[in-house]
Amino acid sequence: MSLPALFDLAGWSAAHQIVVEQALARWVSVQGVATATATATAGPPAALIESMRYAVLDGGKRLRPLLVLAAAEAVSAGHPAPTSSVADESALRAACAVELIHAYSLVHDDMPCMDNDVLRRGKPTVHVKFGEASALLAGDALQALAFELLTPDETRVPAFRQARLCRLLARAAGCAGMAGGQAIDLASVGLALNERQLREMHQLKTGALLQASVMMGAACGTLPAAAEQALARFGEALGLAFQVVDDILDVTADSATLGKTAGKDADQNKPTYVSVLGLAPAQAHAQALLAQALGALKDSGLPDTRALQGLAEMVLSRTH
Amino acid sequence: MSLPALFDLAGWSAAHQIVVEQALARWVSVQGVATATATATAGPPAALIESMRYAVLDGGKRLRPLLVLAAAEAVSAGHPAPTSSVADESALRAACAVELIHAYSLVHDDMPCMDNDVLRRGKPTVHVKFGEASALLAGDALQALAFELLTPDETRVPAFRQARLCRLLARAAGCAGMAGGQAIDLASVGLALNERQLREMHQLKTGALLQASVMMGAACGTLPAAAEQALARFGEALGLAFQVVDDILDVTADSATLGKTAGKDADQNKPTYVSVLGLAPAQAHAQALLAQALGALKDSGLPDTRALQGLAEMVLSRTH
Numbered sequence: 317m318s319l320p321a322l323f324d325l326a327g328w329s330a331a332h333q334i335v336v337e338q339a340l341a342r343w344v345s346v347q348g349v350a351t352a353t354a355t356a357t358a359g360p361p362a363a364l365i366e367s368m369r370y371a372v373l374d375g376g377k378r379l380r381p382l383l384v385l386a387a388a389e390a391v392s393a394g395h396p397a398p399t400s401s402v403a404d405e406s407a408l409r410a411a412c413a414v415e416l417i418h419a420y421s422l423v424h425d426d427m428p429c430m431d432n433d434v435l436r437r438g439k440p441t442v443h444v445k446f447g448e449a450s451a452l453l454a455g456d457a458l459q460a461l462a463f464e465l466l467t468p469d470e471t472r473v474p475a476f477r478q479a480r481l482c483r484l485l486a487r488a489a490g491c492a493g494m495a496g497g498q499a500i501d502l503a504s505v506g507l508a509l510n511e512r513q514l515r516e517m518h519q520l521k522t523g524a525l526l527q528a529s530v531m532m533g534a535a536c537g538t539l540p541a542a543a544e545q546a547l548a549r550f551g552e553a554l555g556l557a558f559q560v561v562d563d564i565l566d567v568t569a570d571s572a573t574l575g576k577t578a579g580k581d582a583d584q585n586k587p588t589y590v591s592v593l594g595l596a597p598a599q600a601h602a603q604a605l606l607a608q609a610l611g612a613l614k615d616s617g618l619p620d621t622r623a624l625q626g627l628a629e630m631v632l633s634r635t636h
Numbered sequence: 637m638s639l640p641a642l643f644d645l646a647g648w649s650a651a652h653q654i655v656v657e658q659a660l661a662r663w664v665s666v667q668g669v670a671t672a673t674a675t676a677t678a679g680p681p682a683a684l685i686e687s688m689r690y691a692v693l694d695g696g697k698r699l700r701p702l703l704v705l706a707a708a709e710a711v712s713a714g715h716p717a718p719t720s721s722v723a724d725e726s727a728l729r730a731a732c733a734v735e736l737i738h739a740y741s742l743v744h745d746d747m748p749c750m751d752n753d754v755l756r757r758g759k760p761t762v763h764v765k766f767g768e769a770s771a772l773l774a775g776d777a778l779q780a781l782a783f784e785l786l787t788p789d790e791t792r793v794p795a796f797r798q799a800r801l802c803r804l805l806a807r808a809a810g811c812a813g814m815a816g817g818q819a820i821d822l823a824s825v826g827l828a829l830n831e832r833q834l835r836e837m838h839q840l841k842t843g844a845l846l847q848a849s850v851m852m853g854a855a856c857g858t859l860p861a862a863a864e865q866a867l868a869r870f871g872e873a874l875g876l877a878f879q880v881v882d883d884i885l886d887v888t889a890d891s892a893t894l895g896k897t898a899g900k901d902a903d904q905n906k907p908t909y910v911s912v913l914g915l916a917p918a919q920a921h922a923q924a925l926l927a928q929a930l931g932a933l934k935d936s937g938l939p940d941t942r943a944l945q946g947l948a949e950m951v952l953s954r955t956h
Contacts, residue, residue, distance in 0.1 A: 349812045360811035364819035368811065424776060429747075429768035448749035452772070453819050456744060459776065460810030463783050467803035476790070478799035483787035490780030491680035491688065492669045499684035499773050 325626035329382060336381040337373070339412050343465055344369050350464060360457075367446045367454040368461070372419045375437040377634075379558075379627065380418055380529040381411035386623035387533025387547065393620040406473045410481050410532040413462040417489045418525060420458035423451050425498065431580070459489070480535045488528030497521025501586070509587040515556065522562070523555030530554070530624070539618070546616035550609050550624065557605035558631050563588035564598055569636060606632045645946035649702055656701040657693070659732050663785055664689050670784065680777075687766045687774040688781070692739045695757035697954075699878075699947065700738055700849040701731035706943035707853025707867065713940040726793045730801050730852040733782040737809045738845060740778035743771050745818065751900070779809070800855045808848030817841025821906070829907040835876065842882070843875030850874070850944070859938070866936035870929050870944065877925035878951050883908035884918055889956060926952045 342348050349360050388407035426433040426441040427448060434444050443451035466473075466481045473481075487493055497520030504517060530551035534544060566581045567590050581588045589598040609628045613621045662668050669680050708727035746753040746761040747768060754764050763771035786793075786801045793801075807813055817840030824837060850871035854864060886901045887910050901908045909918040929948045933941045 349810070350807050360816045361819045361823070363823060364811050364816055420776075424772055427749075427772065429772060449822050450819070452744055452747065452749060453815050453822070456740075456775070456779065457811040457815035457819075459779050460806050460813075460815060463802055463806035464810055467799055467806060470796070470799065475796040475799040478802070479787055479790065479795040482783055482798070482802045486780050486783035486787060487670050490669070490784055491684050491777040493780075495773050495777035495780060496680045496684055499681045499770070499777075502769050502773070503681070503683060 323622040323626065325623070325630065328623055328626070329630075332382055332385050333378050335408065336378050336385075336411055336415070339408050340372055340415065341369075343412060344372050344416070344458075344461065349461065363450070364453060364457060367442060367450050368458055370445060371423045371442050371454055371458065372416065375439070376415075376418075378415060379631070380414040380525065382627055383526065383529035383551075383554075383624070384411040384414055384533040384536075386627055387530045388536040389533075390547075390616075390618045390621045390624055391534050391537030391539045391543075393618065404536065405468075406477055406481070407533060407536040409465045409468065409473060410485075410536060411529075413465045413481070413485055414525065414529050414532060416458045416462040416465065417485065417494070420455040420462075421489075421494055421498070421525075423455040423458070427451055430498075430502070431584075433580070462489075477535060481532055484528050484532050484535060488524040493520055493524035493528075494522075497524065504587055506585045507587065509592065511592055514587055514589065514592055518556060518559040519552070522559045523552060526555035526558055527551030539616075543616045543618060546612050549612035550616070550628070553605045553609035553612060554628050554631060557602050557609060557628070560589045560598055560602040560605065561632060561634065563590050564595065564602065565634075565636065566590070567595065602632055643942040643946065645943070645950065648943055648946070649950075652702055652705050653698050655728065656698050656705075656731055656735070659728050660692055660735065661689075663732060664692050664736070664778075664781065669781065683770070684773060684777060687762060687770050688778055690765060691743045691762050691774055691778065692736065695759070696735075696738075698735060699951070700734040700845065702947055703846065703849035703871075703874075703944070704731040704734055704853040704856075706947055707850045708856040709853075710867075710936075710938045710941045710944055711854050711857030711859045711863075713938065724856065725788075726797055726801075727853060727856040729785045729788065729793060730805075730856060731849075733785045733801070733805055734845065734849050734852060736778045736782040736785065737805065737814070740775040740782075741809075741814055741818070741845075743775040743778070747771055750818075750822070751904075753900070782809075797855060801852055804848050804852050804855060808844040813840055813844035813848075814842075817844065824907055826905045827907065829912065831912055834907055834909065834912055838876060838879040839872070842879045843872060846875035846878055847871030859936075863936045863938055866932045867938075869932035870936070870948075873925045873929035873932060874948050874951060877922050877929060877948070880909045880918055880922040880925065881952060881954065883910050884915065884922065885954075885956065886910070887915065922952055 344365070346359055346362055346365050349365070385407055388404060422436060423442045425431055426436055427443050434441055442454055446454070462485060463482055466485065467478050470478070489495065497517055500517040501521055509517070527548065530547050534547050563581065566579060566588065589601065593601060606628060610625060613625055613628070664685070666679055666682060666685050705727055708724060742756060743762045745751055746756055747763050754761055762774055766774070782805060783802055786805065787798050790798070809815065817837055820837040821841055829837070847868065850867050854867050883901065886899060886908065909921065913921060926948060930945060933945055
């Protein structure tokens with residue numbers, strides 16, 4: 317399961333990150349947004365777009381978009397008429413839509429009534445920069461824009477795929493996904509969760525959207541049901557591994573490296589994998605989850621999963 | 637253009653409201669929400685669902701859902717194989733999805749960083765009842781659930797219609813629709829808007845979602861392009877008329893009748909149709925918009941638009 321020597325993950329990631337950045341810059345803009353209706357005379361207000369761009373552009377590792385694109389390439393690799401390409405519009409729209417959901421969740425999560433954080437990716441958070449009301453609206457508008465990106469004219473993305481992508485994203489973002497996980501997180505401050513409860517919280521809060529990234533990429537191609545199930549297991553293990561590493565970094569890294577406030581979980585008395593398992597067992601658990609993820613990837617039988625494998629290994633070795 | 641004597645709008649509305657209430661109660665529930673992924677083990681947290689139900693159930697006139705259902709019936713009336721029925725699942729899902737977007741916007745709009753309102757539909761607002769963080773999450777989850785309702789298994793609603801409904805709703809809810817209108821509203825406090833600026837703000841803030849309600853209902857059937865355009869004009873005029881009446885009621889009604897704080901716009905120094913035009917000209921403007929709406933309805937050439945007509949007249953004659 318080692319990376320074939322010739323696959324250059326850093327180069328692959330850099331090339332795909334550029335494409336994602338360009339697409340986000342194009343779509344999160346006054347020109348990139350469709351008017352609401354055929355009879356509408358007014359476009360989106362520039363100030364709202366500005367706060368949305370601030371929340372989305374020039375920041376983050378773009379892990380979720382990269383997972384979408386890697387999965388899309390994995391399911392199209394080796395096909396007689398390959399649809400695999402960074403430029404494939406379905407996958408690029410899916411990649412950006414997932415990132416918009418992630419970005420909106422950070423904007424709302426940072427607000428005073430939630431985590432009350434002033435620093436994100438090394439910059440003032442959206443509500444610090446634009447005010448609370450604008451942050452609330454920017455987050456709301458980013459969520460809507462995610463679904464707008466997934467539903468362009470049908471000449472661009474087939475309708476059946478639009479429906480499937482919206483279905484995957486809505487479920488992952490909503491009350492049985494990310495928003496639900498945040499609600500559990502909110503309610504669990506100061507509580508002693510056991511490992512199962514902690515896992516269920518994180519499966520919703522972080523895992524659902526990471527897993528959806530993989531499944532949305534897969535939905536941009538065709539693959540056997542068994543391979544799809546294997547990718548779902550890959551996404552699930554990867555999602556949990558990501559959170560375990562996040563909890564470890566909150567303890568071991570400093571704020572400058574993280575680009576956000578370190579030690580926050582402990583300060584806020586939040587249960588984490590480190591507080592529940594201890595540091596060394598948490599590190600071993602992350603390794604075990606990576607092994608699970610890579611095993612599932614192998615089970616998928618897909619001919620070329622090197623980018624997905626590389627991203628999973630990167631999640632484990634990341635320092636911020 | 638008077639209502640045919642035999643059409644019972646009150647009866648039609650009451651019957652359809654019950655169906656909408658039942659559907660909302662079924663779908664906004666722990667059991668009604670799909671799990672995020674095939675491998676997920678945890679359902680949505682009960683506390684989050686409770687706050688979402690509080691925001692959505694037992695309140696409101698359900699104008700938007702009724703517009704969806706009335707439009708869906710209008711476009712299917714007289715077809716050889718009528719698909720018209722209150723129970724038509726596409727239309728019912730669209731009706732509930734629009735209402736979830738409306739409900740989430742009220743939850744967020746009432747929050748302290750926005751309008752800071754404590755009373756809605758005669759009850760404490762969501763953040764007063766459950767806290768600000770829960771209100772934020774409930775709104776976020778309601779928006780996601782709207783798109784989840786529109787994308788069930790494809791045996792229930794054809795994929796092409798799912799895509800079209802998501803497209804209409806995402807555009808109407810987002811930065812070139814409702815969220816954009818709220819951003820303009822926020823920025824316009826204390827400013828002297830002219831009538832055009834006021835119209836553009838309300839076309840986004842209120843009009844886009846009301847118009848989308850009509851168009852989403854129409855998307856549940858098939859109709860000629862000219863009829864679709866006529867319905868879009870109907871929805872646009874109706875949306876504006878609604879807002880003009882809203883501004884009038886803010887001045888002329890009391891809080892108990894409105895179920896929310898009256899006189900708020902003037903207190904907050906917000907530009908309204910009454911402040912810009914004066915009371916009597918605003919009332920005349922509302923009548924002119926109703927006439928426009930009814931004219932467009934006639935232009936549509938649809939055989940039975942009595943429910944749509946009745947709803948438009950009700951918007952003008954409402955007292956709260």
